[in-house]
Amino acid sequence: MLNSLAELSFQFWTKYKQDIPNLSQFSQHVPAQEIMERIEDLVIRAVTQVFTAQSPSFNFLQNSKNTEYDPATGVNRLSQSNFQTITVGNAKSTKRYARLMKVLEIIYINLQDGTKSTKREIYYQDPKLFGKQNNSDSAIEQAASLLQVPRNRLNIISAGKGLIAGNVSYCDSEVQVQVGNRVCKIPPDMDVVSNIETDAEFIIIIEKDTVLSRLVDEHFFDSYNAIGLTGCGYPDLVTREFARRIIEERGWIPVFILTDFDPHGFQILCTYTFGSFKLSGECDSLALPFSHWLGIHFGDCQGNPLPLTNGDIKLIEKLVDRSQFKQLPNSYQNRRFLQWKDSLIQMRDSNEKFEIESVLIEGNISDYIGRKIEKGAWI
Incomplete structure (x- = not known):
């Protein structure tokens, strides 16, 4: 079963790589010099507006309001319909404009000097202007949308919270890291990561760090490649x-995703698979559309269920309404995603949700994952 899935994965990604260069909007390969030139053009435009008695303004696509699902690639993509305008006007809009200009200045200096800033450091460049970090973070996302460049290509990095274990090695700033059966922090700056090597038979993406740590304690990555x-x-x-x-x-390499059987776990599954709504312009380079949902499925749960909250039910209705789950069952991908939808409806109708730990009543997480993979019990 795993070999067949590996073959299907290879076929999918081979075609995806052939098609995606003609589709990508926010390219990962824009040179720093070109980004700087785009910023210069924006500044020249702003100065021209001032000298022609116009109110300086920026127009850019709103990622969250321009997301559409592309069944050809299986990812969320950016449409070209809703633009946001930030202009010099009242006090509130003028401050938003000033914050965006400040972020563009920081990006330009970083690209020019070859340096990088964390999101937190950008906030502290001018805390009086930004007020709170949410405002500087929003300005960063707006700058990426305005420049049509992924944020990770703007020399802006976040602290990072991801963890990794298993059969993989990589070079982090010229230091070779061999991971193995231990938990390692994923480097926050992927630009200094190179030579990723693995001969793993599959990747399992897990919602919770506690579950990854549990697998390490059970020596899962000593037993499974x-x-x-x-x-x-x-x-x-x-x-x-x-x-x-x-x-x-x-x-x-097949990619499996393991989440709680609840609406938030399902939304995490969708974020990895289709890409996020908030950053739809970057989904072409971040999404994993051939991921398979390993669990937790409704029939796997053996513990006492928790009832859904009103917020859970609202989130389920929002998820069910996504266009990914409205396609005709005329392809392998569409049929799988309709099964995902059926599970979500089953969750709603049963008014039950379960955490990953519910499978621990009989056995451990390693045994559960091993059985699921051996039986091909993924969706």
Whole structure:
């Protein structure tokens, strides 16, 4: 079963790599010089607006309001419909404009000097202007959208929270790291990561860091030729980029995702697979559309269920309504995703949710994963 899935994975990613160069919007390969020139053009445009008695403004696509599912590639992509305008006007809009200009200045200096800043460091460049880090973070996302360049190419890095274990090695700033059956932190700056090597038979992406640690305690990665990876809940960009880097080079490795059987676990599954709504312009380079859902499935749960909250039910209705789950069952991918939808509806109708730990009543997590993979019990 695993060999057949590896062959299907290879076929999928071979075609994906052939098609994606014609589709990508936010390219990972824009040179620093070109990004600097785009910033210069924006500044010249702003100065021209001032000298022609116009209110300086920026127009850019809103990622969260321009997301559409592309069934040809299996990822969320950026459409070209809803633009956001930030202009010099009242006090609130002028401050937003000033924050964006400040972030563009920091990006320009970093690219020019070859330095990098964390999101936290950008906030502290001018805490009075930004007010709180949410505002500087928003300005960073706006700058990426305005420049049409992924944030990780703007010399801005986040602290990172992803963890990895298993059969993989990589070079981090010229230091070779051999992971093995232990938990290692994923480097926050993927630009200094090179020579990712593995002959793993599969990757398992796990919602919770506690579960990855449990697998290490059970010596799972001594028994199975696999890579384990977690974003510690909703994944950050670095975690998703690391997983995608492995697949870019070794597309035959099947990717499994293990989450709680609850609406948030399902949304995490969708974020890894289709890409996020918030960063739809970057999904082409971050999503893992040939991921398979290993569990937790409804029939796997043996413990006492928890009831759904009103918030859970609202999230389920929102997830069920996604276009990924409205396609005709005319392809392998579409049929799988309709099964995902059926599981979500089953969750709603039963009014039950389960955590990954519910499978521990009989056995351990390693045994559960081993049985699922041996039986081909993935969706």
